[in-house]
Amino acid sequence: MYNIDVCYKFIFGSMFEEMVLDDIAQKVYEYTRAGVFFVSCSGEILAYSCGKEERKACSLKKGCLTFEDYKRIFDDTVSGKNQNLIFPVYHLKRVLGYVVLTHINTEQQTFFRELGRILVQISQEFFEEKGKNTFFHLPLKEQVICRTIFAEKQCHKILADILEGNYIIIIFPKEDIIQKIDYLTINQAWKHLYVYEEEAYITAVLYKVNDQKAQDVYNRIANINLSCCISEMFGDLDVCRAKQDFLKHIMSIRRQEDVGMKREKDWYMEGLFAYTSPLIKDAGLNDYSISCLIEEDKKNNTEFYHTLKMYLLCENNITIAAKKLYIHRNTMVYRLKQIKSCIGLDFNDGDISRGLLAFMMMHDAAEGQGNKQ
Amino acid sequence: MKLIQDLPEIFEEFKEKRRQAFLEIKEYKDKGNPVVGMYCAYFPTELAMAVGAIPVGLCSFANETVSAAERELPKSMCPLVKSSYGFAVEDKCPFFHFADLVIGETTCDGKKKMYELMAEFKPVFVMELPNSQSGKGIEFWKQEVLRTKEFFEEFFHVVITDRMIREAVHISNEIRTSLKKLYEVMKLNPAPVLGGDIQKIVTGSKYRFDFQTTPEVVDAVTAKILEEYDKGKMLEYRPRILVTGCPIGGDSMKIIHEIENNGGVVVAVENCSGVKTLDQMIDEEEEDIYGAIARRYLSTGCSIMTPNDNRIELLGRIIDEYQVDGVVEMVLTGCHATGAESIYIRKFVNKEKGIPYIAIDTDYSPADKGQIATRLSAFIEMIQVQDDELDMNYCYKIVLSGLTRGDSINHIVKKVRDYTKIPICIYDQRGRKIPDDLYINKTDIKSERIIEKVLEGNCGKIVAFIPPEKRRTNVLEILDILAKSYELRERSFCVQKLKAQQDTPDFLWVLSESTQALKAIYKGASEIQAEMPCLVLHDDKSIFVSCVQGKDGREKFIRLCEKYMEKVEGFLLIGNGFFDVHNKENNKAMQYEILKIIKRNKIRKKIYLTENYYYELAAAHISKMTEKGIRYQNDLECIKREDEEKGKNLYETLYWYLKMKRNISQTAASLKIHRNTLLPRIARINELIALDEKDGAECEKLFLTMEVGLLGVNRIL
Structure with a gap:
């Protein structure tokens, strides 16, 4: 027979520890031999304690709930297939996370419910x-699905039934706080989506897209x-x-004239070259001829660099x-002549x-x- | 030949050589070798050697036989003559006893008369020596040499051929050369060994009758002395004395002993028993070998010659080369020529060379040993007192304090000059005087009292004038201290400059697979130095270059590399110039990536530049960092499908078409197909992906995707 007062006592003691939740989970498990998991609403496992067998679970190694474990713990619990108890943690009607108790002694349900509440x-x-x-x-499920999509190498097998193809991904930078990114707003553009929130970005995965509908999606997102x-x-x-990852690289390229939506195919080259930034920033890759051209533009307020690139x-x-x-063709010819004398290279040679x-x-x-914008 | 014994043992062995020779000479006689006795350095020993005889110096330096000689010769006669004659009449000299013939020369009056008396009991041949070293004198002496040669041929029944005399000349030159080199160890300062020990070797070697091996033995002793000197075995600083005057040996060695017992070191003996007879060689190339012999022997600067310019010249040279502090002249009582000449010698040594001089009038008697010791001790003390006014330790203190305080070299030299009262200055490599207020008058400049020391790395010289009251050795020591401090200062400045240069942009890397190529560049750049960037050669086959002066500086460096790579195998990759030294390691890693790209193709060039590989580098980097799924491949997929289904070559055609910027002729040339073969392929590609409707940017996109994809395949493969 478990005594709830005993739990009060050791829970109180744990409040003074550095890792409070870890200590509580540990002590609860030691007392009751039930697994204790504190899971955030994004699927992250904040603290846990459980038996040897349970510790082998993938989720515990990764520190966040996998889709398989979610189904096993949450779906099966709801359907009564296991002896688990799930307690949502609310704040102002919002679910902040869950306390999950596994392998409970079913004869002591009352005790465990009381414990869960504490x-x-x-x-x-x-x-x-x-x-x-x-x-x-x-919802936690959505977060777990998204995490699986972006963390697992082969998620198609696991999630193809839930997220039917084809797909479009959209990412929004979180730092742009001037824009109010609303779920409903995105939902208006397309209703079949999952949203995944990370520290710096929000990613929306649109599914059940087809060729006809795709352009419609682009138009709607552009209109937002x-x-x-x-x-x-x-x-x-x-x-x-x-x-x-590719879209994040495209997103990282910020120019003053850039506003609104950047489409992958329009920014494809820039996106690929964004991967080469370490060569410039960290390895100091530099070209004297181009530097001359940039200097010339700065000094004389010309546009030779842009002209050459175009x-x-x-x-x-x-x-x-x-x-x-x-510009007129003659202006172009003149500029090219100036550029050639500045950089001293034959830019009509294929390799050059x-x-x-x-x-x-x-x-x-x-x-x-x-x-930065 | 390496000597096993220690030097002291070697010296004693040579000292005993003369005694051992007493027995050896009998052995040679028993073997049938004739012996020719000699007294004077003017006799050409080569003539005796040519006839197979052994020329040996006859005893003449002992006091014990003087009294015997005085029974017949006047007491006032020179002890050398009396001792020589005494040995002869008493038959106490084994060499005289075994000599078949005695050679004499008409040097001084005493000797002339001695030979007359000696001829009564021993075959004596007297060579007539001219009293002048003029042209006439040489010609006369040559005739005497020839006359002696003819006499020897008749006396010994041997014909002296040209080959025989030349062989003898060669051997005697070799012996002289080896003994001269031995003497020259005393030029080292401080001296390696005592002069008395050197004299033991020189004297002892004259009693080695196996002439062929003498040079090797003497050279081994010289090498041993130098080897030990390198290890730090040397005498402490002592006043360096030159002994000159009458021949020294036997009992008259007391002069050398007293000098060295009283704190001096005899660095050179200018007498006939020393350097005088070793200075000149016989010219073996001379066709007229007897003329060469005559010239060489007549040049001996003995006081019986008038004038005796050769002696003055030799003395001056020895004083300079051996860094002599004082001169001691030994005048044998009754030697009027040497006694009279000592007036000139004193003048020369004091006035022109600015060093002290003392003449010791003595004989072979030990009675005046104490007196000689007193006089020489005072003489040496006098030399030391001049030096004691100058505290060398204080000079070291001045220089060291100056260096640690960071004083300029100008300031340090001035301080040393003020203390020592020695005019010194440094000329840097541009010829500027430091300090610039030193003035030396022209007469002093001409007087050989100026000494110079070239600074390390040819970065200038240090010059000093030796005042008359100053010891030459001290001045040299001060020069040495200042030279080292200047070099130290310059080196430290260079190290700081180098460190500063290594942190000064622009920077670039040079990579190669050939260490030889990199070393050639490094060496070449170091030799040029002026306006060249700073290079640091690394062990991992790379050179880090700093202080590159922008685009022009890099181009200059590239041209240098091209020049040095002409004769060297291998190739170089010259990186881009970068500005931030923190990018150093990442830039190097990037250059290695480019090197991999270069090696994938055939190496054809000697110089590769980073800017020729921007595209490949970008493509390789993108391929590495991205996954296949993101690449825009729809158009490419249908081309590939067409190739798979119909066995066409559209993908490769598209690749080259895009690479050649949709130029038909260049594409055909690259694919090595005819234009007419190419056109249908392009048409089919257009049907599939409407290529001609795409703009340049689209085509670049496609091409980049193909390039990245290709690199991805290569990486997997």
Whole structure:
């Protein structure tokens, strides 16, 4: 027979420990031999104590709830398939987290329920602290699904039934607090989505997208007028993680003229070159000729750098480049002449032009990452 | 030949050589070797050696036989003559006893008469020595040499061929050379050994009758002395004395002993028993070998010559080269020539060389040993007193304090100069005088009282004028201290400058797989120095370059590398210039990535530059950092499918078409196909992906995706 007063006593004692929840979990397990888990609303396991077998669970190694463990613990508990008790921790009608007791002695249900209530009260403050920077207070299941999508290498097998293809990912930078990123707002654009919140970004995974609907999605997201980065449609859930990383790299390139939505295919090159920023920033990759050109622009308020870049992007076609720059062909010719005398390189040579363009792309990506809107 | 014994044992062995030779000479006689006795340095021993005879110096330095000689010769005669004659009449000299012939020269009057008397009981051949070293004198002496040669041929029944005389000349030159080198160890300051010990070797070697091996034996002793000197075995600082005058040996060695017993060291013996007979060699290349012999022997600066300029010249040279502090002249009682000449010697040594001089009038008797000791001790003390006015330790203190305080070298030299009253200055490598207020008048400059020391690394010289009252050795020591302090200051400045340079941008890396190539560049840049960046060679086949002066500086450096790589195998990768030294290691890692890219292709060039690999570097980096799934591959997928299904080469065609910026001719050339083969392929590609409708940026996107994908495959493979 377990005595609740005993629990009060050791719980009180644990309040003076450095790792309060860990100590409480440990003492509860030692007294009752039931597993104790404190799980945040994002699926993170704040503290736990359990038997040897349970300790082998993947979730405990990763420090957050996996989808399989979620189903095993939460879904099976709800359906009565196991002897677990789940206690949501609320604050102002919001769920902050859960206290989970596993392998309880069913004859002592009353005791364990009482114990659960005590643990909820004690842990509330800790869950509040954990969730204080959270934008969205989404269901745990959704968070677990999203974490699985972005943490697991092969999530397609696990989640394909729940998230039917095709997919589009959108990321929003959290620091742009001037924009009010509302779940409902995104939901208006597309109703089949999961939202995943991280420290610096919010990622929305849109599923059940098809070719016809995709453009509609883009239009709607564009109309929301939020600063975000959106991927092209894709069919393999396993690619989500890589896509998210890519979009984050695109997002990291900030230029003053950039507002609103950045579409993956439009920012594809910049996104790839964003991966080369360490070469510029950490390895000091530098080109004297391009530096001369930048200096010239600064000194004389010219646009030679931009002109050269556009020329190279247009496959060294003067007419097309002039058109894109909204200047006359003759102006283009004049500028190219000035550029040539400044940098002293034959940028009409195939290898040289490609190399120069590559350097300029790397340079711009690194510069963009150094800017803040 | 390496000597096993210690030096003191070696010296004693040589000292005993003369005694051992007494027995050896009999053995040679028994073997049938004739013996020719000699008294004077003017006799060309080569003539005796050429006939197979052994030339040996006859006893003439002992007091014990003087009284015997005085029964017949006047008491006032020089002890050398009396001792020589005494040994002869008493038959106390074994060499005289076994000599088949005695050679004499018409040197001084005493000797001339002695030879006349000696001829009564021993075959004596007298060579007529001219009293002048003029052209006429040389010619006369040559005739005498020839006459002696003819006499020897007749006396010994041997024809002296040209080969025989030249062989003899060669051996005697070798012996002289080895003995001269031995003497020259005394040029070291402080001296390695006592002069008396050197004299033992020189004297002892004259009694080695196995002439062929003498040079090797003497050279081994010289090497041993130098070896021990390098290990720190040397005498303490002593006044360095030159002994000159009448021949020294036997009982007259008391002069050398008293000098060295009273704190001095005899660094050179200018007498006939010393350096005088070793200074000149016979010119073996001379066609007229007897003329060469005559010239060499007549050049001996004996006081019987008039004028005796050769002696003055030799004395001056020895004083300078051996850093002599004082001169002691031994004048044998009754030697009028040497006694009279000592007036000139005193003048020369005091006035021109500015060092003290003393003449000791003595004979072979030990009676005046005490007196000689007193006089020489006072003489040496006098030399030391001049030095004692100068506290060398204080000089060290001045210099060390100056260095640690960070005083300028100008200031340090001035302080030393003020204390020592020795005019000193440093000339830096640009010829500037430090300090610049030193003035030396022209007469002093001409007088050989100026000494210079070139500074390490040819970064200038230090110059001092030796005042008459100052010891030369002290001045040299002060020069040495100041030179070292200047070099120390310069080195420290260079180290600081180098450290500062290593932190001064721009920086770049040079990589290679060939250590030889890197060393060539490093050496080449170091030799040029001026306006060159600073290079540091690393063990991992890289050079870190700093102080690169922007684009022009890098181009200059590249040209230098091209020049040095012409003759060296291998290749170099020259990195970009970067500005932040914190990027150093990451930049190096990036250069290694480029090196991998270069090595994937065939190495054709000697110099590779980073800027030629921006694209490949970016593609490689992107390939490494990204996963396949993000790459925009829709268009490429359908091209690949077409290739798989229909066995076409559209993917490769597309790659080159995009690489050549959609230039048909260049693409065909790259693929090594005809234009007409290419056009249908392009048409099909357009059908699949509408390539011609895409703008340049789209094409670059496609090409980058293909390039990155290719690198990803290569990495997996």
